[in-house]
Amino acid sequence: xxxxxxxxxxxxxxxxxxxxxxxxxxxxxxxxxxxxxxxxxxxxxxxxxxxxxxxxxxxxxxxxxxxxxxxxxxxxxxxxxxxxxxxxxxxxxxxxxxxxxxxxxxxxxxxxxxxxxxxxxxxxxxxxxxxxxxxxxxxxxxxxxxxxxxxxxxxxxxxxxxxxxxxxxxxxxxxxxxxxxxxxxxxxxxxxxxxxxxxxxxxxxxxxxxxxxxxxxxxxxxxxxxxxxxxxxxxxxxxxxxxxxxxxxxxxxxxxxxxxxxxxxxxxxxxxxxxxxxxxxxxxxxxxxxxxxxxxxxxxxxxxxxxxxxxxxxxxxxxxxxxxxxxxxxxxxxxxxxxxxxxxxxxxxxxxxxxxxxxxxx
Amino acid sequence: xxxxxxxxxxxxxxxxxxxxxxxxxxxxxxxxxxxxxxxxxxxxxxxxxxxxxxxxxxxxxxxxxxxxxxxxxxxxxxxxxxxxxxxxxxxxxxxxxxxxxxxxxxxxxxxxxxxxxxxxxxxxxxxxxxxxxxxxxxxxxxxxxxxxxxxxxxxxxxxxxxxxxxxxxxxxxxxxxxxxxxxxxxxxxxxxxxxxxxxxxxxxxxxxxxxxxxxxxxxxxxxxxxxxxxxxxxxxxxxxxxxxxxxxxxxxxxxxxxxxxxxxxxxxxxxxxxxxxxxxxxxxxxxxxxxxxxxxxxxxxxxxxxxxxxxxxxxxxxxxxxxxxxxxxxxxxxxxxxxxxxxxxxxxxxxxxxxxxxxxxx
Numbered sequence: 001x002x003x004x005x006x007x008x009x010x011x012x013x014x015x016x017x018x019x020x021x022x023x024x025x026x027x028x029x030x031x032x033x034x035x036x037x038x039x040x041x042x043x044x045x046x047x048x049x050x051x052x053x054x055x056x057x058x059x060x061x062x063x064x065x066x067x068x069x070x071x072x073x074x075x076x077x078x079x080x081x082x083x084x085x086x087x088x089x090x091x092x093x094x095x096x097x098x099x100x101x102x103x104x105x106x107x108x109x110x111x112x113x114x115x116x117x118x119x120x121x122x123x124x125x126x127x128x129x130x131x132x133x134x135x136x137x138x139x140x141x142x143x144x145x146x147x148x149x150x151x152x153x154x155x156x157x158x159x160x161x162x163x164x165x166x167x168x169x170x171x172x173x174x175x176x177x178x179x180x181x182x183x184x185x186x187x188x189x190x191x192x193x194x195x196x197x198x199x200x201x202x203x204x205x206x207x208x209x210x211x212x213x214x215x216x217x218x219x220x221x222x223x224x225x226x227x228x229x230x231x232x233x234x235x236x237x238x239x240x241x242x243x244x245x246x247x248x249x250x251x252x253x254x255x256x257x258x259x260x261x262x263x264x265x266x267x268x269x270x271x272x273x274x275x276x277x278x279x280x281x282x283x284x285x286x287x288x289x290x291x292x293x294x295x296x297x298x299x300x301x302x303x304x305x306x307x308x309x310x311x312x313x314x315x316x317x318x319x320x321x322x323x324x325x326x327x328x329x330x331x332x333x334x335x336x337x338x339x340x341x342x343x344x345x346x347x348x349x350x351x352x353x354x355x356x357x358x359x360x361x362x
Numbered sequence: 363x364x365x366x367x368x369x370x371x372x373x374x375x376x377x378x379x380x381x382x383x384x385x386x387x388x389x390x391x392x393x394x395x396x397x398x399x400x401x402x403x404x405x406x407x408x409x410x411x412x413x414x415x416x417x418x419x420x421x422x423x424x425x426x427x428x429x430x431x432x433x434x435x436x437x438x439x440x441x442x443x444x445x446x447x448x449x450x451x452x453x454x455x456x457x458x459x460x461x462x463x464x465x466x467x468x469x470x471x472x473x474x475x476x477x478x479x480x481x482x483x484x485x486x487x488x489x490x491x492x493x494x495x496x497x498x499x500x501x502x503x504x505x506x507x508x509x510x511x512x513x514x515x516x517x518x519x520x521x522x523x524x525x526x527x528x529x530x531x532x533x534x535x536x537x538x539x540x541x542x543x544x545x546x547x548x549x550x551x552x553x554x555x556x557x558x559x560x561x562x563x564x565x566x567x568x569x570x571x572x573x574x575x576x577x578x579x580x581x582x583x584x585x586x587x588x589x590x591x592x593x594x595x596x597x598x599x600x601x602x603x604x605x606x607x608x609x610x611x612x613x614x615x616x617x618x619x620x621x622x623x624x625x626x627x628x629x630x631x632x633x634x635x636x637x638x639x640x641x642x643x644x645x646x647x648x649x650x651x652x653x654x655x656x657x658x659x660x661x662x663x664x665x666x667x668x669x670x671x672x673x674x675x676x677x678x679x680x681x682x683x684x685x686x687x688x689x690x691x692x693x694x695x696x697x698x699x700x701x702x703x704x705x706x707x708x709x710x711x712x713x714x715x716x717x718x719x720x721x722x723x724x
Contacts, residue, residue, distance in 0.1 A: 159692075163525030163634035165584045165623065187549050191628060191673070198673040215667040216674075220627055222527045224634070224669050224685050224699040233645065233664045233687040242690065255691035259634035259699060261527065264626050266553060266582055272525035272621035274636075283595065302595045305577040307586050311553075311560040312578075323586050325595040328604065329617035330521075337586040337621060 011040030012359055013074055015099065017090065018081035019044035019064055020053060022173055023104060027081060027348040028057055037356050045071050045078075072097040076362055077355045080104060081348065095132030100362065102354045104136040104347055109244060111135070116247045118142060119353045120295050121149030126354065127361050134354055139346030140164055140226075140237060140260060141244040143269045144338050146295045146319045146345075152249055154289060155332070156278035159255040162241060165263045165270040166226055167310065168218060170342050175213045176266055182207060182219035183264075191220050218264050226260040235260060268310035269342045276333040283324050286334055290321050295345070300324050308339040316341055317349055373402030374721055375436055377461065379452065380443035381406035381426055382415060384535050385466060389443060389710040390419055399718050407433050407440075434459040438724055439717045442466060443710065457494030462720055466498040466713045471606060473497070478609045480504065481715045482657050483511030488716065489723050496716055501708030502526055502588075502599060502622060503606040505631045506700050508657045508681045508707075514611055516651060517694070518640035521617040524603060527625045527632040528588055529672060530580060532704050537575045538628055544569060544581035545626075553582050580626050588622040597622060630672035631704045638695040645686050648696055652683050657707070662686050670701040678703055679711055 018024045024046070031042070035058065042057050044064045051066035065071050067090060072078055078094040080087045080103040087105035094101045108114040108131075115125040116135045126134060137145065148157060168179040185205035191198050198217045199209060209217065216223045227236030242256035290298040299308045300322040308320035319340040327333035340346055380386045386408075393404070397420065404419050406426045413428035427433050429452060434440055440456040442449045442465040449467035456463045470476040470493075477487040478497045488496060499507065510519060530541040547567035553560050560579045561571060571579065578585045589598030604618035625632075652660040661670045662684040670682030681702040689695035702708055 161523040161636045163621070165527070165625070183545060184549065187546065194677045195674050197676075216669075216671045221671050221673045222625055222627060222632055223671055224632070225667060229664045229667075232690075233662075233685065234690070235664075257636050257689045257692060257695070257697050259525075259636075259685065259697055261632075261634065261699075263527070263584055264582065265584060270584055270586070270623075272586070272623065274523045274619050274621075300595075302591050302597075305587060305591075307578075309578045309583050309585055311583045312557050314559075315556045323595065323621065327619045328594075328596070330619060333619070335619050335621055337623075 011038055012076035012362060013041045013043065014039045014355060015043040015045055015072065015075040015078040015094070016081070017045045017067060017078060019055065020046045020050040021081055023081040023343060023347045026343045027079065027352060028055060030344070030348055030352050032058055034352070037359055043071065043075060069093050069097065072099050075099040077102060077358050079351050079355055081351065091133050092131070099132070100129065100358055101133045102136060102351050102358070103133055104351045106138065106240070108133050109135040109137065110247065116244060117354050118145045118149065118248055118350060119357050120146055120293065121248055122250065123357050126357050136347070136351045136354060137244045137248060138237070138240040139170055139342040140166060140269055140271070141241050141248070142346045142350055143319060143340035143342070144271050144273055145248055146293060147290065147321050147336070147338055148245070148275060149249060150289050150293050150296070151275065151277065151281065151286060151334070154285070155281045157249060157251060157254060157275060158278055159276035160245060161274040162256070162258040163272045164258065164260045165265070166260060167265040167267050167269055167342055168262065169267045170226070170269065171213045178212050178214065179218050179264055179266065182217060186219055214262060218262060221264065223262040224259065226262055265310045267341060267343055268313045268339050269346060270310055270337065270339045272335070272337055274327070274333065274335050276330060278332065280332050281334055283326055286324050286336070295319060296321055298322065307337060310339050313339040313341055315344065317344055319345060373400055374438035374724060375403045375405065376401045376717060377405040377407055377434065377437040377440040377456070378443070379407045379429060379440060381417065382408045382412040383443055385443040385705060385709045388705045389441065389714060390417060392706070392710055392714050394420055396714070399721055405433070405437060431455050431459060434461050437461040439464060439720050441713050441717055443713065453495050454493070461494070462491065462724065463495045464498060464713050464716045464720070465495055466709055468500065468602070470495050471497040471499065472609065478606060479716050480507045480511065480610055480712060481719050482508055482655065483610055484612065485719050488719050498709070498713045498716060499606045499610060500599070500602040501532055501704040502528060502631055502633070503603050503610070504708045504712055505681060505702035505704070506633050506635055507610055508655060509652065509683050509698070509700055510607070510637060511611060512651050512655050512658070513637065513639065513643065513648060513696070514613070516647070517643045519611060519613060519616060519637060520640055521638035522607060523636040524618070524620040525634045526620065526622045527627070528622060529627040529629045529631055529704055530624065531629045532588070532631065533575045540574050540576065541580050541626055541628065544579060548581055576624060580624060583626065585624040586621065588624055627672045629703060629705055630675045630701050631708060632672055632699065632701045634697070634699055636689070636695065636697050638692060640694065642694050643696055645688055648686050648698070657681060658683055660684065669699060672701050675701040675703055677706065679706055681707060
């Protein structure tokens with residue numbers, strides 16, 4: 001995190017593209033809560049349909065302007081919280097107008113000319129940005145990056161086996177609404193008594209699966225599918241965990257297997273992580289490292305049954321880590337459990353942290 | 363599965379200890395649905411408080427008798443679905459009276475003189491039972507045993523990294539009631555907006571955490587804890603997965619790491635399995651093996667987004683397997699997802715299958 005310490009310098013202009021969306025709204029909350037960078041101007045940009053809306057940022061009422069090339073004139077840093085195809089089209093436009101685009105979509109993450117940044121792990125990569133674009137990682141990957149980055153610096157990460165417990169809000173407001181709707185339709189019913197009865201009850205309640213953002217019921221269920229199908233049966237989400245982890249940590253040959261599963265949780269992704277290092281690592285060493293990280297909260301007291309769970313982490317900035325165990329049969333290996341708010345560190349917060357880091361490197 | 367084909371033989375007498383409990387009730391459903399073994403007599407045994415209750419089994423109204431040494435007189439096979447301490451005391455009593463005890467508790471599973479049996483994996487171990495006791499595995503381990511046993515026979519299993527998605531009913535009726543109670547208390551509320559609000563709302567609704575069978579809220583949450591604390595931060599449930607897998611598969615040096623997590627599902631445990639073998643195994647080979655197993659249903663068509671989920675499997679006898687993928691970075695390794703009804707194959711069904719196998723080996 002940087003502050004613009006030279007009082008004589010021109011204060012940078014920050015744009016937020018997608019200001020009225022779910023992540024954009026969290027972004028504005030974060031800007032209000034983190035006043036360290038005094039922006040010269042904050043410009044809110046959204047689709048033409050949202051233009052004209054008034055939103056208060058840091059005490060000032062701002063009017064949302066429509067997305068256009070001219071909207072980026074004079075902008076130093078443009079944060080994008082929009083769908084992939086909107087970023088793909090407009091981030092280069094912002095860059096061409098002289099802004100650094102910080103993009104939270106999947107459009108540029110694996111582009112070799114675009115750094116993929118988690119500030120506490122690889123802030124040094126912010127300066128080299130040949131396309132004028134910096135990418136923010138996928139929320140599932142992000143949930144474990146602070147913890148893995150800190151361990152990797154000491155013990156050299158080699159292998160990663162991950163299973164996720166992903167919240168509905170990763171699929172946007174429609175996905176949250178679907179989960180609440182399903183639970184309401186099933187309230188008071190004895191479900192799970194016989195195969196298929198949840199799907200039948202949802203159908204009867206006017207909530208057919210064909211209209212769900214999920215490929216199976218989410219209430220009283222878990223759904224081992226996130227994203228779209230890629231090669232060999234792997235989902236896009238599972239490959240993002242692999243490829244983005246490799247790029248962020250700078251380990252091109254990191255071995256990764258991930259299984260991504262949606263669970264009936266509103267917000268906060270959790271991951272069961274099995275991580276193998278080049279050198280031996282004890283629980284005590286890991287605890288010490290985690291406790292020393294400003295963006296990690298260690299909650300790990302098994303005697304008192306204290307560990308992180310998603311509902312403890314909603315709205316929180318840090319990643320929570322617990323259940324740290326030395327693997328009994330795998331050398332140099334730790335098993336642990338992490339929880340991160342997928343809308344904050346997983347999306348808006350990390351994007352804003354990149355913007356803060358950029359202030360001194362424009 | 364065996365049938366007592368010799369019509370002239372004395373038909374064996376079967377006792378069910380814990381006949382009025384949650385698993386006992388499922389057991390009676392299973393006996394009604396599987397008429398293959400014609401028992402000479404079925405004797406229902408329970409605590410003195412349940413004695414005298416009438417329960418219909420295979421069309422006959424039976425009267426529950428109180429647990430006592432004499433209750434085992436004339437019994438050939440006694441199935442125990444009772445807490446560990448009840449089994450620890452009474453299974454040896456049944457054995458001393460000449461019955462073979464088939465025990466679904468954790469009391470004897472790791473006893474070297476007690477076989478731990480999943481019939482489709484190691485039915486051959488039923489005959490050697492020096493204590494007259496055979497143990498039924500933990501439900502979480504059981505959910506993946508049919509699949510792993512079948513793969514192990516062909517490819518020789520070496521390593522296992524597992525993350526579980528365990529249903530509330532693994533904790534009994536009180537745990538199911540707690541999940542429903544929490545969801546009812548939170549119905550219509552916007553939860554997961556801020557850390558701790560779920561716990562606060564439950565407290566306000568008269569459902570304090572101190573009265574829950576779970577160490578954290580389960581509604582809208584996942585809880586990375588099952589069982590009790592053992593050495594080095596591992597839970598009893600995680601060590602059961604390791605130690606019971608080794609014993610059932612007959613691989614004393616099998617490498618295992620498990621993270622056991624409770625999810626807001628009523629019934630059916632799921633597992634994300636990362637399994638490494640001595641020899642290369644393709645998805646096609648694994649599909650062929652799974653499709654050939656009578657106790658496995660393969661649901662694996664990623665193009666159509668078809669995979670198993672817990673609500674599809676409730677009340678079903680087989681284990682469901684899907685999301686089979688060859689690991690991209692780990693040689694000889696498959697990642698897959700399994701779902702098994704923890705009350706059926708995970709408990710009552712496997713116990714009854716062992717009893718059926720015993721008929722010809724008394």
